[in-house]
Amino acid sequence: MDRLLLFPISTRVERDSLTIAGHDLASLSAEHGTPLYIYDRATLDASAQSYTDALTAHYPASAHITYAGKAFLCKAIAQWTQEHDFFIDCTGEGEIKIAVAAGVPREYILVHGVNKSIDDLKAAIEHAGTVVVDNITELERIHLLIINHQPPFPNFWLRLLPGIAVSTHHAHTQTGQHDSKFGMTREEILVAAIFCNENNLPLTGIHFHQGSNFRDPEPLIPAIELALDLAKEIGFKGEWHFCPGGGWGIAYHEDELPNPSIDSYVRGVAEAVIEGCRRRGLELPHLHLEPGRSLVARAGVAIYRVGAVKKRGDKTWLLADGGMADNPRFALYGARYSCLPVSGVGRERSERVSVAGPYCESGDIIIEDLPMPKIQEGDLIAIPVAGAYHLSMSSNYNGARRPAVLMLEAGKAKLIVRRETTDDLLKRDTKI
Numbered sequence: 001m002d003r004l005l006l007f008p009i010s011t012r013v014e015r016d017s018l019t020i021a022g023h024d025l026a027s028l029s030a031e032h033g034t035p036l037y038i039y040d041r042a043t044l045d046a047s048a049q050s051y052t053d054a055l056t057a058h059y060p061a062s063a064h065i066t067y068a069g070k071a072f073l074c075k076a077i078a079q080w081t082q083e084h085d086f087f088i089d090c091t092g093e094g095e096i097k098i099a100v101a102a103g104v105p106r107e108y109i110l111v112h113g114v115n116k117s118i119d120d121l122k123a124a125i126e127h128a129g130t131v132v133v134d135n136i137t138e139l140e141r142i143h144l145l146i147i148n149h150q151p152p153f154p155n156f157w158l159r160l161l162p163g164i165a166v167s168t169h170h171a172h173t174q175t176g177q178h179d180s181k182f183g184m185t186r187e188e189i190l191v192a193a194i195f196c197n198e199n200n201l202p203l204t205g206i207h208f209h210q211g212s213n214f215r216d217p218e219p220l221i222p223a224i225e226l227a228l229d230l231a232k233e234i235g236f237k238g239e240w241h242f243c244p245g246g247g248w249g250i251a252y253h254e255d256e257l258p259n260p261s262i263d264s265y266v267r268g269v270a271e272a273v274i275e276g277c278r279r280r281g282l283e284l285p286h287l288h289l290e291p292g293r294s295l296v297a298r299a300g301v302a303i304y305r306v307g308a309v310k311k312r313g314d315k316t317w318l319l320a321d322g323g324m325a326d327n328p329r330f331a332l333y334g335a336r337y338s339c340l341p342v343s344g345v346g347r348e349r350s351e352r353v354s355v356a357g358p359y360c361e362s363g364d365i366i367i368e369d370l371p372m373p374k375i376q377e378g379d380l381i382a383i384p385v386a387g388a389y390h391l392s393m394s395s396n397y398n399g400a401r402r403p404a405v406l407m408l409e410a411g412k413a414k415l416i417v418r419r420e421t422t423d424d425l426l427k428r429d430t431k432i
């Protein structure tokens with residue numbers, strides 16, 4: 001399958017060079033510098049529409065998409081979620097404040113977190129419509145905070161640890177297995193439900209999330225069954241909420257194409273929920289899905305300039321000007337990527353290259369052993385599927401300044417996040 005299919009849907013090759021939404025990537029890099037991240041608005045909108053269409057087609061009751069902000073959140077992306085009527089999943093005070101600054105209303109903010117601090121909980125109580133409670137201690141803390149607080153309060157959902165993981169490429173992207181740090185066991189959920197009942201905390205839903213970047217929805221089915229059993233036992237009345245998390249996968253490398261179908265994922269979940277509720281005599285819940293990666297990953301492209309090329313044994317290293325500081329996914333869990341040169345795209349892929357960054361870690365790698373046309377020092381390369389879990393996990397390692405981010409539409413290249421400067425680096429600390 002062709003590597004171009006990994007890139008945003010508005011990507012074209014013109015005069016053997018890459019363009020996205022009609023913008024020439026070489027010119028954007030000259031104007032804004034590298035490393036540079038771009039997001040293609042058309043790809044963002046198309047993936048959002050796929051989810052909305054699939055929910056409309058397969059689920060007869062009310063339903064909502066909650067964008068998992070951990071994939072990538074800034075004010076512009078938060079605004080984009082509102083254009084699609086999506087909720088935003090915010091992990092902690094920082095992400096809550098970004099959503100608030102973008103004008104996201106309370107009922108559209110949902111808060112997650114495995115060990116929410118008091119400040120996280122205070123921000124959630126002040127700004128969120130829903131808090132997904134991870135553990136009983138958190139619930140007790142919420143109760144104490146709410147006693148001294150005026151309504152409105154958020155609604156509360158309980159996060160179940162189903163004890164069933166989805167299949168992902170690495171254990172570090174699984175969250176549903178029995179020994180995971182996330183969520184509550186079946187027994188803990190029942191204790192938490194009694195606590196809510198006794199303390200008048202509005203318990204309105206149940207949630208679980210089994211892992212990230214899976215493409216086989218099969219393990220969702222027993223987890224949905226387990227969660228519906230609990231819903232029945234808790235005895236939700238009237239409108240209640242059910243969220244089997246996010247995590248639907250996407251292709252990062254041409255040998256993983258075609259992309260897993262959003263429609264078949266949503267259909268599978270919807271059918272299991274409808275059938276499971278029918279068997280238990282439960283009213284259909286308000287169904288929520290919580291995707292991050294499958295909404296934004298393909299819309300993003302990272303552009304790097306290759307500063308040096310080194311031959312070492314059988315290996316050809318392309319040394320790029322970005323790496324683990326803007327994309328730690330290889331270092332964290334061996335993520336795979338592909339890439340194309342920005343110019344001379346159609347040339348024969350005559351070399352096998354590995355791409356590494358400028359940082360002082362041998363694990364500062366982006367790509368291992370990929371067929372590529374010959375790349376010379378000074379050339380630009382474009383890494384597709386860079387829209388999720390790059391910038392949201394970026395760092396200042398080695399004094400790196402986080403890259404600029406552009407949103408591209410036909411005739412418009414808007415700088416949505418400016419590049420960090422050395423002044424930004426110096427702002428927080430002081431001399432002794």
Ligand SMILES: Cc1ncc(COP(=O)(O)O)c(C=O)c1O
Pocket residue numbers: 068070071089112209211212213245246247248290291292293294388
């Ligand atoms: C609770 C929760 N919901 C949703 C997601 C989104 O996962 P993805 O971006 O793979 O769709 C995550 C990711 O880890 C998560 O922890």
